[in-house]
Amino acid sequence: MTTIDYSVWDHIEVSDDEDDTHPNIDTPSLFRWRHQARVERMEQFEKQGAELEKGQAECRRKLAEVQRRIRDLEGAGTDDAKAELSRAKEEEKQLKKDDRGWEKKIEEHRREEKKMPWNVDTLSKEGFSKSVLNVKPETKEETEEEKEQKHRTFVEKYEKQIKHFGMLRRWDDSQKYLSDNPHLVCEETANYLVIMCIDLEVEEKHALMEQVAHQTIVMQFILELAKSLKVDPRGCFRQFFAKIKTADQQYQDAFNDELESFKERVRGRAKIRIETAMKEYEEEERQKRLGPGGLDPVEVYESLPEELQKCFDEKDIQMLQDAISKMDPTEAKVHMQRCIDSGLWVPNSRGGEDDAGEKEEDKEETEKEEKKE
Numbered sequence: 001m002t003t004i005d006y007s008v009w010d011h012i013e014v015s016d017d018e019d020d021t022h023p024n025i026d027t028p029s030l031f032r033w034r035h036q037a038r039v040e041r042m043e044q045f046e047k048q049g050a051e052l053e054k055g056q057a058e059c060r061r062k063l064a065e066v067q068r069r070i071r072d073l074e075g076a077g078t079d080d081a082k083a084e085l086s087r088a089k090e091e092e093k094q095l096k097k098d099d100r101g102w103e104k105k106i107e108e109h110r111r112e113e114k115k116m117p118w119n120v121d122t123l124s125k126e127g128f129s130k131s132v133l134n135v136k137p138e139t140k141e142e143t144e145e146e147k148e149q150k151h152r153t154f155v156e157k158y159e160k161q162i163k164h165f166g167m168l169r170r171w172d173d174s175q176k177y178l179s180d181n182p183h184l185v186c187e188e189t190a191n192y193l194v195i196m197c198i199d200l201e202v203e204e205k206h207a208l209m210e211q212v213a214h215q216t217i218v219m220q221f222i223l224e225l226a227k228s229l230k231v232d233p234r235g236c237f238r239q240f241f242a243k244i245k246t247a248d249q250q251y252q253d254a255f256n257d258e259l260e261s262f263k264e265r266v267r268g269r270a271k272i273r274i275e276t277a278m279k280e281y282e283e284e285e286r287q288k289r290l291g292p293g294g295l296d297p298v299e300v301y302e303s304l305p306e307e308l309q310k311c312f313d314e315k316d317i318q319m320l321q322d323a324i325s326k327m328d329p330t331e332a333k334v335h336m337q338r339c340i341d342s343g344l345w346v347p348n349s350r351g352g353e354d355d356a357g358e359k360e361e362d363k364e365e366t367e368k369e370e371k372k373e
Helices: 007-011 027-073 079-115 120-124 144-166 171-180 187-202 206-229 237-245 249-289 297-303 306-314 317-325 329-342 358-372
Strands: none
Touching (some): 027 079, 027 206, 027 249, 079 249, 144 171, 144 206, 171 237, 187 249, 206 237, 237 249, 249 297, 306 317, 317 329
């Protein structure tokens, strides 16, 4: 025989009008006060949960931004970039710790919710049970490779539409375009717009960068709103436009502050990218200059004594031979060998002419012969 477990009903709050009161007490008023107090407690509890969720969402937004900054800085080789990378990693570490703290508070809040007794309000409708505190279904976290592949596939398919959205200016135009293309309301679009901004800044198209930056923040605000409401971004972008178009000053100020901050970050990243590209170009040019012995002719020239530099400036072989003959044989040989290894000097390159170091070599051979005798 199946046994029904009635223990679930042990924590149900009785109705406000089920208990007896003193004859001198205005019973209807008392019941209304009790009900109002309970409703206010419930609202306060929900508000507290919403604030916890909002705090965690903001923490995760900052964490995602820091992680994007770290990825941009990892390829840079300047000292400033390395220092900024170190600071970003420290910030990432602290934000991860903060996120765990928020998660712990939210779990504690959920446990408190489960302990709360049921009452006529929570039994008769679903409003309270569907608060923002409901646990989202666990989803498998994507690997970096999977995220990269997803981003690449999305961009290949919708790049033209993303660029079109990035060039829009009016709120109504943006809202209509997203209504016609709701698949664009996603993280991949935001990421592509960020990259697009940096590319435009590198190309010194500053005004165009600022326009696309505006649309980037539009997309990021929509995504953050979706996170705070725990809904699909495609289902709440109209709420963002309704709020931003009603001239909510506090919301507008937050939007503008984030936009200015984002543009500054774009300029910083563009500067780092340009510096990195210049260093790579200089290294490529240096590799092209290397002589047969693997030395850079520019570096070798700058290391030569002034009298030898003058010989190369004048392109005077006789002057070079005279300067070499006046130098210490060992030092002269080192300098000439470095010139040969860098390609500054090519032995016997002018047919029957003697090498510049030939006199010194003859001198050394003569000295050796005299010692033998």
